[in-house]
Amino acid sequence: MSAIYEEPGEGEPNEPVKVLITLHEGMDAMDVVGPLEVFSWAQHDKQNPATKAFRILFAAEDELTTTAQGATFQAHMTFAEAMKRLQDIDVLVIPGGGTEAILKAKGQPLPLIKQFAEVQKKNPARERTLMSVCTGSMFLAEGGILAGLSATTHPDYITKLEILCSNVAMRDMADRCDVTEQRYVVNNLRFDLGEDEESNPYIMSRKEYKEHKRRKSSAGGPPSPIEERSNGGRPSGGRKGSMSWKAANTRRESVLKRSNLRLGGLRVITTGGVTAGIDGALYMVGALVSDDAADEVARVMCHKWVKGMVVDGTDV
Template sequence: MHVEILLYDGFDELDAVGPYEVFETAGAFGADCGARLVTLEPSESVTASHGLRVGVDGTFYAGGAVDGGDSPPVLLVPGGGWSDPSRPGAGMEAERGAVPDAVAEHAERGGVVAGVCTGGMLLAHAGVLDGRPAVTHASALDDLRAMDAAVQDARFVDDGDVLTAGGVTSGLDLALHLVERECGRDVAERVAEEIEYDRETGPVEN
């Protein structure tokens, strides 16, 4: 499993870096698993919501396989900065439209998409949560309901080709769940032990 974590100015640091560490640790333990930090346009770095400047590995190509692989990667979209669209963050990206467009294109080509925190709102703006079970940060649940998602009371939701997680730290639970789903429970439990995280293992599944 390869995961592309799509960054934009104003993303929440832990939404992206937490899952990145989970996926890379799984790969270090021998699983077929890894991640890249990517942007839609070429960039050397992105500034996150708390001011952390993060280096970028490359650009994202919707629906395309990575490094000669046979299948498209998982696309993971972090959240951050939803409530004020005048400032860099998920709210601004929803209005710009480029990130939702990339999510929609990736999903149309058969790729798995995942949203952490208010990254789920960018999935909603892409149309991939219409009528489907989902969750996002508590502050945006009413907005998610207004976009026709079936909001769940859960840390994270697995609906097959679309996954969502609640606020910030729940991205760790989603990432560990994906590792278990694609690479096996033993790997996921070993990663959780390595990062000393007491994971939540009970998603909503349809």
């Protein structure tokens, strides 16, 4: 399968962000197609198709993988090949559906997920993101990735994720995961989005997190600060987008800060059910390219971007 895989030349202008999407038997097709569509449309310049912002690759056990809906996807590489290439991957996307058999067998993509996190911890010089769609969060939970973070999944599987995270925390003697029902949840966001926490809409402070939990448990209460921000609340003076992403991979202080974050600064995103993967991917376009690029993708796809919750960790 590697014969159809070719790396773009190093140093190319606007070198694309490399996205690897895993495939497994019985997965939900939309969990793959949603993010694929978003990343495929994203451009640095909407007038110039040559400025595509992402390069998407598929990894699977076999060359052909069949979804729960009967559609078949062709992989660019095997999982064994992908394990060797993780150093060069910027975003790893894990779809859901058909999770039970894999969790029981401890099969792929579980080893790939763990290895990706290890790569980031050993080499925090590069900004990387791990994103699950729908019940793909179960794989992250089983691998211990969600310890001390916040996470979400398909609404029908919230309780199952809570139980799995609790069992894993006891197994690993690790911090708990706060499971919440959201469109998507982002942990370990880029720390240099804003110079101070008060003006940065992408950080939920510990005080705000406690208030969010209090209000969440009170029926009919007002929206939490993060919910107000997600619905167009106070503006950000922070930096984000392609220039900031490049700087985050080159500035010495950025690397040092990232190395002190949980998982070596690995950004961890879990999304809710099926189409929520589109919203999570749009967040990634906004963070790595620009908000304008994300809005343009949503426009082309005739999709209303529903924002999620972004935190800097819930280790409180």
